[in-house]
Amino acid sequence: MVFGRSLTETRLISSANYVRTELPTRLAHRIRDMQTLPYVVVTNPHISQVYELYYKAFESLRRVREINTLDDNERFCKKISETLQEHLTVIPKLAMGVIECRDLMKAEDMDKFMNTILRSRISRRVIAEQHLALTETFNSPWHFPDSPTTTGASHEFVGEVFLKCNAKEVVERCGEEVRALASVAYGPSTSLPSIKLSGHLDATFPYILSHLEYIIGELLRNSIQATVEKQKMGGTASALPPIEVTICEAPQHVIIRVSDQGGGIPREILPYLWAFSKGPRSNERLENLHHVPKMAATLQEVRVSQDLPESHPTSTGNSSATRHLHDTSLSSLSSRPPNLRLGMGLPLGRVYAEYWAGSLEVHSLEGYGVDAFLQISKLGNKNEQLTMRASMDAV
Structure with missing residues (x-):
């Protein structure tokens, strides 16, 4: 955001050199992490392929001369x-590799490795895509503050950061997408729970939209699936209880609570809720992951309809219609079947939330339902939260 305000050629080149030095440095730390894994884990074909990708990227980026x-x-x-x-x-x-190696390392060490590597991956993609977005903005007429073609809507983004992210609109948009997915998965004749919003519906904050959409999308998807399947198991035809979403705005953060009556999380699953490797459904997840060759971890990758506008808006208006001008890897991906469960939504959602100094907690009432609490920092001046800065920088 600092580079993006009052964007000039000097600032853009300064941003490029920041990315040029940061990417190979962060890649080097992750390569080092993989080198310290047990040899039998690194030789797993999936983890070995990730290692080769990282090493190739490191070798390529470290040779880039000053811009x-x-x-x-x-x-x-x-x-x-x-x-x-x-x-x-x-x-x-990575997900397939850690599941296949789940008996070769302690589960807590494997999850720590996975959390670190995913958070670092988010950090690299954020700074890379932010620079791509700033470059595209610089090459467009609306980056000049006094340009007659500049409109109010063009100021809603600084690169990838949406300055006026509205929680209510994000929940409504994600709700529509997830309901469409559920309709494909369960058939159009299946009744779906409604999404009921309450609280501070005008709350806005700066955020990267694709990150928030992914977290909200996964929470709503879990709630809708649980509610529908509870009714199917019960065999009743009564109306489904709504999914209640409460938005609470405090001075320094926004909390979004997603509550459902889908029966709660089974007792045998609960201890593994945030785990990437262990769990009673590991084999099923491994099988499903074989059907997902690529994954950017965004809501857009599971979209049913691909008809959302991709161009930057030319006039002010409802920000739910606002889509960034920049088509990044965070907004397009190969399709993933809507009923394919990977068991990664919650742990990956928490990595996203904690990356921007937020949190994600889930409280289950077995036999009744689940309350999920997503806390988002709304100050817009938080630095990225990397796992123990000292350990991230250590060789």
């Missing part, structure tokens, strides 16, 4: 775009 001109920046942007696309295979490969 001094806009032409240098264009070439650099092309290189990081290609790298982002290549690395869409990382999440499913």
Whole structure:
């Protein structure tokens, strides 16, 4: 956001050089992490492929010379775009690797490794895609503050950061998407629970939309699936209880509570709720992951309809219709079948939430339902939360 305000050629080149030095540094730390894993784990074909991808990217990016001109920046942007696309295979490969190696390492060590590598992956993609977005903004007429073509809507984004993210609109948009997915998964004749909103519906905060949409989308998806399947098991034809979403705005943060009456989380699943490797459904998850060659971990990758506008708005209006001008790897992906369960929604959602100094908690009432609490920092001045800065920088 600092680079993006009053964007100039000097600031854009400064941003490029920041990304140029940060990406290989962060990749080097993750390569080092993988080198310290037990040899039998690193030789797993999936983890080995991720290692090779990281090493190739590191070797490529560390050779990029200092960026001094806009032409240098264009070439650099092309290189990081290609790298982002290549690395869409990382999440499913990592997930398959840690499940296959679940008996070769302590579960807590494996989950710590996975959390660190995913959070670092988010950090790299954020700074890379933020720079791509700033470059695209710089090359567009609306980045000049006094330009007659500049509209109010163009100021709603600083790169990938949406300055006026409205919780109510995000929940409504995600709700529509998830209901469409559920309709495909269960058939159009299946009744679906409604989504009932209450609380501070005008709350806004700066955030990266795709991150918030992913977390909210996964929470709503879990709630809808649980509610529908509870009714199917019960064999009743009564109306489904609504999913209640409460938005609470405090001075420093916004809390979004998602409550359902889907019967709660089974007792045998609960201890493994945040685990990437262990759990009673590991084999099923492993089988499903084989059907997901790429994964950006966004709501858009499971979209039923691909008809949302991709261009930047040219007039002010409802921000729910606002879509960033920049088509990044966070907004397009190969489709994933809507009924395919990967067991990664909650742990990955928590990584996203904690990355921006937030939190995600789930409280289950077995036999009744689940309350999920998502806390989001609304100050817009939080630095990225990397796992123990000292350990991240250690060689």
